[in-house]
Amino acid sequence: MSRQSLLPGLGGIAIFLAIWELLIAGGIFQFEYLPAPSRIAIGLIGMLRSGSAFVEIVHTLAATIIGWLIAVVVGVTAGAVLGLFQTARRYSLASIEFLRPLPAVAFIPVALLLFGFSLQTELFVIVIPCLWLVLVNTMGGVTAVSQRLQDVTRVFRMSPIDAVSKVYIPAAAPAVLVGCRLSMTLALVLAIVAEMVGNPEGLGYAVVREAQALQPEMMFGYIFITGLLGVGLNSLIIGLSALILPGVFRQPSIEWEQA
């Protein structure tokens, strides 16, 4: 987001919150469990001051990042192998395309069956869909390396190691980074879902817990933190990508995690 759109952007949020506050203060909008933004803010401050929210934030953040890292390491490796060897691709692509649309959450009961209510369940649910995303993007990036560049590696009689490190990796890097970025947001989404239905820890569980305790202020507070975490992780990875590959991420694109 450019600096130019920062002011109206913040203004838009302020107007949204003001209307919400007024509708409730004026009694026009009455849901029993919809608190005004000011009450949510008070709840949020209390939560942060007592430090009770930090345990949950750390748990969710750790699960997200560990799951993401596993998915990136495995996905990039497998994607690179499939991208480099046409035979491997030919004999496995249809399997991947068949398994990929399997809804991520459908793995929750399987994971619960295998691992019970534990961190493994959460990681299992995070890793599988993120893995597909990284794998497919890496494979796409490698196969899209232009014929001319591939010819260059042959003409120069580059060793396979040189060809990979000097030609394929730089050429495929933008696509790989897109996969990594999208899977980062996806990892957070899945961590929250897994915590809501599977592993009773972290922010996802906190939201459910406060909802069941009929504490809407606390619930909205946790939801707000979750949103901030999403924005933060996304800008972090965009920043990192921009450091690694200047210029590629200047154009903000609208994509959406495919879960």
Next chain:
Amino acid sequence: MKRIIALFPPAVGLLPLVIGLILWQLIQSGPSPLFPTPSRWWTALVALALKGVLVPELVVTLWTYIVGLVIACVLGFVLGILIGTISFVRRWSGMLLEFLRALPPAVIIPIAVLMVGYSPSMKIAVIAITTIWPVLLNTVAGVSQIRSLTLDVARSLRMPWSVILVKVVVPAIIPAFLLGVRIAVPLGIIITLVIEMFTGLPGVGRLMILAQRNFNSAEVFGLLSLVGLLGFALNLLFTVAEEMILSRWPPRIAARR
């Protein structure tokens, strides 16, 4: 038709999956509490269907999913055009939409449960609210990518705005809109299943959680493959539909390259 077939990888690629399942079936001897053989998945599914449970719940899942998705597509398209064409709305709502987009979709479920309670209409509303974002944001992006020259031409031809909308804006944003729907289709399935798992409202998601609670692993794996087939079928259906629509409205109109 050839173009549609060309979208899919060669069928020999299914070999690893098939071999894996066959090996699973052959190596696994005797009943296993955690890894039942694929043939047992099938018998478990058939048993569930014969009890008269499976089909109604599957219908409920599909029905709510489709209704929610259609609402999201229609609303997302209309709102997307509105937000996209009115530039001050676009500028002022940009950051808010970005924040709402970054919210993990599943957290809407506890809010909805608390405010509306458990009901089928809550389920449809949640599916619609969560799947509207990709459609809406992509439509907005599509509108903002229409070349200003195109709009100038329309204006200098003195087209009324309703004609501009129908003849210029709508055809130009169809590819971007479809991109949004492409993302909303799998997202919608996930949300539908999560709602059913979380609230225990009727549907395949609830069946999966019930099977897991009863440690009925064959049923869990059976339902998992059923849901996988469902996801695959919906994806296939959408790909074919998208290809047919895009051959009528090719994406080059919107591209600003």
